[in-house]
Amino acid sequence: MAVRDEQLIRAGVETGLIEESTLEQLRLIARKERVPLLSKLLAHYRLPVSAMHRALAEDQGIQFVDLSDTKLNAVLTKKLPSSLINRKQMLVMTSAGEDMLVISDPTDRVSIDSALRLVGDDLPVTMSDPERIRLVVKKVLANTAVAQASESSAPETDLVAVLDQVLRDAYLNRSSDVHLMIEEEGLRIRFRVDGKLTDYPLDADQTVAAGLISRVKVLSGLDISEQRMPQDGGFSYHLAAPVDMEFNIRVATAPTRLGERITMRLLGSESSSLTLTDLGFLESDLVEFKQAIRKPYGMILLTGPTGSGKSTTLCAALQEINHPDINIMTVENPIEYVIDGISQIQTGPKINFADALRSLLRHDPDVLMVGEIRDSETADVAVKAAMTGHLVFSTLHTNNAVSAVTRLVDIGCEPFLIGSTMTAVIAQRLVRRLCRHCAKPRPANEDERILLGVEDEVEIFEPQGCAVCQGQGFRGRLGLFETLWFNERLARMVSKGADEETLEANAGKALKFMWEDGCEKVLRGLTTLDEVRDVAVFKRHDTVEVS
DSSP, rough: OOHHHHHHHHHHHTTTTSSHHHHHHHHHHHHHHOOOOHHHHHHHHTHHHHHHHHHHHHHHHHEEOGGGOOEHHHHHHTTTTTHHHHHHHEEEEETTEEEEEEOOTTOOOOHHHHHHHHHOSSSSSOOOOHHHHHHHHHHHHTSSHHHHHHHHHOOOOOEEEEEEEEHHHHHHTTEEEEEEEEEEEEEEEEEEETTEEEEEEOOOOHHHHHHHHHHHHTTOOOOOOOSSSSSEEEEEEOOOOOOTEEEEEEEEEEEEESEEEEEEESTTTTGOOOOOHHHTTHHHHHHHHHHHTTSEEEEEEOOOOOTTSSSHHHHHHHHHHTTTTSSSEESSHHHOOOOOOEEEEETTTTTTTHHHHHHHHHGGOOOOEESOOOSHHHHHHHHHHHHHOEEEEEOOSSSSSSHHHHHHHTOOOOOOHHHEEEEEEEEEEEEEEEEEEOOOEEOOHHHHHHHOOSSSOOOOEEOOOOOTTHHHHHHHEEEEEEHHHHHHHHHHHHHHOOHHHHHHHGGGGGOOOOHHHHHHHTTTTTOOOOHHHHHOOOOOOOOOOOO
């Protein structure tokens, strides 16, 4: 028996997932638009329906488990009648050596008691995502008459509806990438959420998998008959109300042993509300960055590996200074964020970064953004544009801020040009942000205080897991930044060809290491020390002021 929407909504209110005032407002809007209230709430809060089921479990005082971390207990499950398993969607699973009865509806006490009498009254009752339970139940009942009867009456799969549901859930889960992979059992779908891959429950055999991949290729303008060569494309997709969101999707295909796999990157789904504050800049760095991006000329570089959020930071910076009296133009490949009022050019086979940048210089720009400096030609044009009165933003692939200078020299830029044009270099990485609803404080131990650079007793926060963060303990991501603000002294040193060690030793307060920025955010309860360790190298000045 399925849980009613009102039960899920009430549980969401009781657990703090939904605000009562917002609920009443959305109830009126949903009635006016004639859409289900639960769908309206999920779209408003950008939550998957599984978060509501987790809230129901919390409200009922039942543990919520992830079935990907469990195994089926076939012996105990066989004690349950097939009709009970199929109608009530319940199973006996094992996790860390402990058996449990997994259910989808905690309010159906009659069915739960009946199942416990068959498998053991002492078995703990847990809850999980109903869709994941349904997929396991289908495998359990694969050879039974119940399954055969349901399969014989199953309608033909609507591939358009399936893709729409996958992309809708990807958006609600705040996923950055969607992976479609063909395996022996059929199609496997994974979402990358906050930098981590999670499986998405979808029942799709080989036929459905091939059809879904062909559907994506058609939308992307790719050759569906070509399955031996990698292809790249993209398309715009609009999610209907109540989500009512349009975003761009970048598509890449690759041939594998069992068939093609597809990776879809969702671009620009949050660009309209993106601000510098949301990125995770601390107050002092935010003030410096805002001053830097408002200078009339110079060069600002963002450095870091692929996926470290450089393009997002550049987008937020451009939106911060976007004004009718400023002509902002960009050269990108691809255009990840569409920004109103800005001329954006995408490079391709007929135009490269350097040629596009030269062309833009004839269009009276005030601010230029180059998606990436890859070669000496692009670097030369960008540096000379910064020297001739333009503010230039761009990115480099380097590990830290100071090495950006060395990288430009290696590419072919003259040190005196770099020193006279550089305004700031910011190296960044992304870490998961602690869920503010469930993070718990605890005293830092001695080793942690040494790493944090503090002597007094301090509190740090640990992830717990709740309905808001879907049991992860983290929700969203924030940037860790290594900032190098250029002053006259640094500019002279760069012009004279100073190496990285010399620049670091003499930068003083103009340079803040990424580790220091991460430690400040740990002490503020924004993230954990483990997250900082994963992306930053232990490096700090002799004296560090931690606010």
